Amino acid sequence: MEAPRQLRSAAAEREEITIAHREYEDENxxxxxxxxxxxxxxxxxxxxxxxxxxxxxxxxxxxxxxxxVTTNDGILLITE
Structure with a gap:
């Protein structure tokens, strides 16, 4: 799963926004x-x-x- 386009665009424009993809056994x-x-x-x-x-x-x-879709310590998490 990719981050939504709006968030990818924001990350491309603003250096302080980072997007990380994590794969676990039972979820991404x-x-x-x-x-x-x-x-x-x-x-x-x-x-x-x-x-x-x-x-x-x-x-x-x-x-x-x-x-x-949740937040944790100010970080947006989208789970699949």
């Missing part, structure tokens, strides 16, 4: 870190995720293969 996780000291909050409305990180807001459709 995409972790998006918005930078040091930046807390990300998440709202889900229907199939749309709204993330506010610092002064920026990102909206994206939740990938159909995602089983969970």
């Amino acid at each position: 996780v995409v972790a998006i870190d918005f930078g040091p000291g930046v807390e990300a909050t998440l709202d889900i409305v229907g199939e749309t995720a709204i993330v506010v990180a610092g002064e920026s807001q990102y909206e994206f459709e939740i990938p159909p293969e995602a089983t969970d």
Whole structure:
């Protein structure tokens, strides 16, 4: 699973945003870190995720293969 296009574009434009892909035995996780000291909050409305990180807001459709979308210590986690 790839990170949503909106988040990949933001990472390409802003050096402090990093995207990591982790593969475990029973799941795959995409972790998006918005930078040091930046807390990300998440709202889900229907199939749309709204993330506010610092002064920026990102909206994206939740990938159909995602089983969970959460934040942990300010990092956005999309689990498959």
